[in-house]
Structures are given as structure tokens and as C-alpha cells.
Amino acid sequence: MASSLLPRQLALRGWAQAFFSVLVLWGISNVFISFSTQVLGVDKIVYACATFASSALALLLIGGPGPLARESLRAVDTWAYGLILVVNFFITLHLFSLVSATEGSLVQRFSLLVSVLAAWLFLARRPRAGQWLGLGLTLWGVALVMGGLAGPHAGMVYLLVLLTGVTQAARILVAEFHRPHAQATALLDGVRSRCRVIG
Helix, strand or coil: HHHHHHHHHHHHHHHHHHHHHHHHHHHHHHHHHHHHHHCCCHHHHHHHHHHHHHHHHHHHHHCCCCCHHHHHHHHHHHHHHHHHHHHHHHHHHHHHHCHHHHHHHCCCCCHHHHHHHHHHHCCCCCHHHHHHHHHHHHHHHHHHHHHCCCCCCHHHHHHHHHHHHHHHHHHHHHHHHHCHHHHHHHCCHHCCCCCCCCC
């Protein structure tokens, strides 16, 4: 179905899905994380295990049987990616237990700076002028929120924001070199194969 769409239509669909994911789904997820850790007092390990198990199950059901599942399990970069993802999620859970969902969502954007610098240093991807402008505006917003943080946990929040940025950048770098995912992208059923590999 996607192959029958024109490139402009595919691009518009991709932008619409990206905006929906970032502005709606990501926001809802952050509210659930904050509510679960602060109000309900859910154990972080239980929350992380339930989240990852249900997400993996959904992706595997969408992907169905097919190639690259075994290759993905055998790949060292899969295990490295998974370990970094789990560590990043635990840091995020701890961060959201100390700040509101809105504050947490905003200060997490610090990872953009770390990711841009990592891509520049390790992948030789020099940012363009427009990207620097967007990054500067984002960091200005992060600085405003961080400057307003007070209380006994402010130092811990700063540390968690830094650790979130570092683990997020590491996760992106590992994903760049993940062989089974690159092979899945090239297959005809690319979306299902990617779901299978990620699941």
C-alpha cells in the first residue's frame, strides 16, 4: 500500500505520524510514568519489566514469523542496544519520580545536544545552520526549566538529565550500526521485519 503512494504523500504521512508520536503518544507515556512513580508508587523494576514485555509482545505480533529474528538475537549489538535501553529507561523512571511530567519531558531534550555532538564526533555528521538554531532554542527551553528547579533533589535531577543524554546518544549510535535492523529495512516487508527485529 505504501509503495503506491507518491514520495510527497509518503513524506507527509511520515511527518504526521512523527508529530502524533512526539506530541501525543510520548506525552501520554510521560504522564503515565510520572503518575505511576509519584502517585501510585509503582516499583520501578516491575514497571520497566511490564513495559518492555508488553512492547516486545506487541512488536512480535505485528512482525509475525519471518527472517532475521534469530540473527537479531545472536547479534552483540542487539544485546548492547537492549542493555543501554533498559539503563536509559531506569534513569528516566527515576527522573520522573522527582519532577513533574512536563518538566521531565522538557529536560529530557538535553539528550539532543549530546546526540548531535556524538553524531558529529563519531559519525562525521556536521549539523547544518538550521539544526544549530533548533538546538539552541531547545537548549534555551531546557535551561529555563532547569533554572527553575529547586529543592533537595535539584542536584540529582541535573545528574539524571546528563545520564539520560549520554545513554540516549549511546543508544542511537548502537542503533546506527545494528546489522539485522539495516537488513530488515532493505527487505520488501520492511515495516514488519523492523518490528520483528526490534521486538
